[in-house]
Amino acid sequence: MNYKLDQIDRKILEILQNNAKITNAQLSKEVGLSPAPTLERVKKLEQTGIIQSYHAKLDPAKIGLGVSTFVHVGLKGHNKENIEIFLNAIREIDEIIECHHVTGTGDFVLRVIAKDITSYQRLMLEKVSEISVVDNLQSMVILSTFKEKKSMPLPL
Template identity: 65%
Template sequence: MGQRRRLKLDEIDRKILQILQEDGRITNAQLSKDIGLSPAPTLERVKKLEQAGIIQSYHAVVDKEKVGLGVMTFVQVSLISHKKSVIEKFVDKINKIDNIVECYYMTGAADFLLKIVAEDIASYQKLMLEQVSEIEEIEHMQSMVVLSVFKQKRALPIPDDVIEE
């Protein structure tokens, strides 16, 4: 196995990442003003961060409620087995369900944590009964309905030290 190269981020790189996480639509001209560099080296640094895979994508953040998705839940899932084939079948099936917007493989009491959005409780119940509970690889599920969101930070804190490339 090859040795991983490391990309050292300086204060300007970290500031670029902070600004772009808050506003991915900022112009290069404005970004360059905000970080104190001219536009050409600013663009070069952004391209370097993209090529290194540190910046993976740019996307719009959609307000769930304004598009009719008023219910958000987290579902802890325990599988019938920890065999690779069982995990792969489960992941393949949940990837086909659009309302499951996030899936995490976990340690602890459950194997997976799913984040699910739905229009309302009735549509959530229908989704669970007709799709999720029909997945044969699931042994046990526990749902937690989100009542309120008090913090939802999308920007990651960028550490001062080295990040792997």
């Protein structure tokens, strides 16, 4: 379902992507509507699934998570059963914070976060590589992140 966004909807989405804690009163001032219609628009954006959720962004280092990686995963066979086995297994691993089905060299790209290299190594050896359908893994440790934008551009 495509929901047609007007300029006010776009402005609401831009503001909420950058500050989800903004009050409805402040949001309404910034978009130039009274509070009631602003709230109705936000509810409509939520109901249509355009706004999926609201989050608190945490600093990994400050909560003791010092290693972040991307992992290319190749499966033993690219069929529905193997994909389901793999996805069910990784859903149970909290350190895997993203999973993307991709084209190219591997079948999936994971974003994994761990306390330290030792914890990461244990996770990969004892959990991820033990998933029965995993054929190969290629890890890339993230040394530095120079851009991590959470807001999406809104196409016209």
